[in-house]
Amino acid sequence: MQEKFQTKNNLTKEESYSLLLSQIDSLLNVKDKLISNLANLSAAIMQTFPKFNWVGFYLRDNNYLHLGPFQGKVACAKIEIGKGVCGTSAIKEETILVPNVYEFPGHIFCDSESKSEIVVPIIINRSVWGVLDIDSPEFNTFDETDKKYLEEIVEKLKPIIINYELFSNSEKMASAKI
Numbered sequence: 001m002q003e004k005f006q007t008k009n010n011l012t013k014e015e016s017y018s019l020l021l022s023q024i025d026s027l028l029n030v031k032d033k034l035i036s037n038l039a040n041l042s043a044a045i046m047q048t049f050p051k052f053n054w055v056g057f058y059l060r061d062n063n064y065l066h067l068g069p070f071q072g073k074v075a076c077a078k079i080e081i082g083k084g085v086c087g088t089s090a091i092k093e094e095t096i097l098v099p100n101v102y103e104f105p106g107h108i109f110c111d112s113e114s115k116s117e118i119v120v121p122i123i124i125n126r127s128v129w130g131v132l133d134i135d136s137p138e139f140n141t142f143d144e145t146d147k148k149y150l151e152e153i154v155e156k157l158k159p160i161i162i163n164y165e166l167f168s169n170s171e172k173m174a175s176a177k178i
């Protein structure tokens, strides 16, 4: 798998995202565990953009977002919906671009090196299932191009999540009948 996933230097941001998107369909596999798909997706984004210092998922359970698979330094284990950039993205159900984390009221510092951030909500069946969170050690890293492509990446992830939820629910129902 490692050899199959390619990154190239000296590409524009658009070209890097296009290369990443072209490989996501073979990277994500509905037959694998959801946790494995999320782990590989966070690694693929980190490998494509070595300047990012944190890429990962927070998964929602009721009023909290819980730390999921990620690449980067140790991070906050849970974030209340409505708090920080992640919780704000979850409550607003929209992508949030933060050019300067010091100017975002209530920003939660996990890695002191992070200076800018983007959070994309993952909305399934009209409710927030989780968020994709990415940090950069430079100010003004993220723009509308990142928003567009990262939202596309999240769209590609959604069928994997939906399939997993359907499968685990039907398994739960089957074991309840035994």
Ligand code: SME
Residues within 6 Å of the ligand: 054, 075, 076, 079, 083, 084, 085, 086, 087, 106, 107, 108, 109, 110, 111, 114, 117, 133, 135
């Ligand atoms: N900065 C985020 C917290 C998560 S870390 O960046 C990994 C926030 O304010 O929600």
